[in-house]
Amino acid sequence: MQDLSSLTNHQIRLAARPVGLPTRENWSFTTEPVAEPADGGVLVKTLFLSLDPAMRGWMNDVKSYIAPVGIGEVMRAGGIGVVVASKNPAFAVGDHVSAGLGVQEYCLIAQDQLKRSGIFKIDTRLGTPTQWLNVLGMPGMTGYFGLMDVGQPKAGETVVVSGAAGAVGQTVGQLARIKGARAVGIAGGKAKCDWVVNELGFDACIDYKGGSVRDGLKAHCPQGVDVYFDNVGGEILDHVLARINRKARIVICGAISQYNNTAPVQGPKNYLSLLVNRARMEGIVVFDYADRYPVAVAEMAGYLKDGRMKSKEDVVSGLDTFPETLLKLFNGENFGKLVLQVAS
Numbered sequence: 353m354q355d356l357s358s359l360t361n362h363q364i365r366l367a368a369r370p371v372g373l374p375t376r377e378n379w380s381f382t383t384e385p386v387a388e389p390a391d392g393g394v395l396v397k398t399l400f401l402s403l404d405p406a407m408r409g410w411m412n413d414v415k416s417y418i419a420p421v422g423i424g425e426v427m428r429a430g431g432i433g434v435v436v437a438s439k440n441p442a443f444a445v446g447d448h449v450s451a452g453l454g455v456q457e458y459c460l461i462a463q464d465q466l467k468r469s470g471i472f473k474i475d476t477r478l479g480t481p482t483q484w485l486n487v488l489g490m491p492g493m494t495g496y497f498g499l500m501d502v503g504q505p506k507a508g509e510t511v512v513v514s515g516a517a518g519a520v521g522q523t524v525g526q527l528a529r530i531k532g533a534r535a536v537g538i539a540g541g542k543a544k545c546d547w548v549v550n551e552l553g554f555d556a557c558i559d560y561k562g563g564s565v566r567d568g569l570k571a572h573c574p575q576g577v578d579v580y581f582d583n584v585g586g587e588i589l590d591h592v593l594a595r596i597n598r599k600a601r602i603v604i605c606g607a608i609s610q611y612n613n614t615a616p617v618q619g620p621k622n623y624l625s626l627l628v629n630r631a632r633m634e635g636i637v638v639f640d641y642a643d644r645y646p647v648a649v650a651e652m653a654g655y656l657k658d659g660r661m662k663s664k665e666d667v668v669s670g671l672d673t674f675p676e677t678l679l680k681l682f683n684g685e686n687f688g689k690l691v692l693q694v695a696s
């Protein structure tokens with residue numbers, strides 16, 4: 353086992369709750385010595401962290417599907433790491449694992465915290481570590497179960513997905529195509545839209561920054577919208593509501609356009625379209641499907657292998673860049689799943 357006594361763990365903690373976009377002042381940068389695991393525990397060295405829009409919600413002191421991060425706590429983050437010390441027979445030094453590691457270089461997980469951390473060994477033959485944070489990881493599972501369980505696309509139907517070039521969006525559109533539906537993305541900028549169509553095989557993509565979403569939907573969804581997978585909320589949701597078909601399914605996955613609001617969240621104005629069209633909107637929280645992740649991982653790993661699915665990650669290096677890197681999600685600078693590389 354490696355000598356851990358000389359190692360220092362650099363951490364980023366929540367220092368204050370943000371109003372609007374988080375700034376550097378919302379974080380504190382701390383260090384502590386790296387400790388040996390006690391019986392039954394493991395020590396994991398962080399390689400990659402998943403940066404997620406949900407992190408903004410976890411910084412608020414409000415009731416949600418998960419408790420907020422406390423002031424002074426290490427910021428919550430999922431990640432991929434390597435076991436560097438183990439007193440648990442289920443994990444060996446050198447194993448690659450996925451777990452809630454937090455925004456820090458080393459994560460000591462006691463035996464009674466293993467389940468809560470969600471730790472599991474990843475099979476690097478199925479995908480690279482960053483793919484395990486994307487298509488094979490939490491965003492991929494969100495796209496898979498949100499689309500398949502709630503959206504329930506049928507062959508020939510039209511599926512629209514916003515945030516199409518992002519982590520969840522790329523899975524949703526590609527999966528919709530694999531299942532025989534038409535996939536129409538909505539994304540910010542020509543480069544993202546071109547990639548979604550030319551590389552991922554979506555049927556079309558509407559650039560909401562470069563033109564009218566209303567006109568784009570009219571042009572690219574001539575038969576209306578059967579499934580809308582909503583990642584952004586706000587005005588785009590209202591535009592799609594205006595074009596849904598009878599019995600349409602709207603998957604409420606996220607509303608990133610609203611996460612940094614200092615005013616109350618803007619709800620849909622066109623909701624009576626649900627009544628007229630006998631349609632429904634349903635929220636999804638990915639963790640509810642944890643028992644079924646292995647089935648989805650096996651299916652999606654097959655698509656990665658046979659080339660029917662691609663997985664694009666936007667990897668930024670350096671733990672210290674976390675405060676600024678996180679903001680890429682909210683200004684649309686990330687192109688693909690945003691990942692922070694902490695160690696090589």
Ligand SMILES: NC(=O)c1ccc[n+]([C@@H]2O[C@H](COP(=O)([O-])OP(=O)(O)OC[C@H]3O[C@@H](n4cnc5c(N)ncnc54)[C@H](OP(=O)(O)O)[C@@H]3O)[C@@H](O)[C@H]2O)c1
Binds near residue numbers: 690
């Ligand atoms: N319910 C769940 O269990 C669950 C799980 C995971 C994620 N989510 C949600 O899924 C959504 C996507 O997450 P992700 O990890 O895949 O992020 P992502 O799409 O990889 O990154 C966020 C993207 O959102 C877009 N965006 C930012 N501000 C926007 C605005 N004002 N209007 C429209 N688009 C905006 C940007 O893309 P453009 O350049 O295209 O604007 C940005 O790249 C988020 O709402 C997230 O909270 C939910």
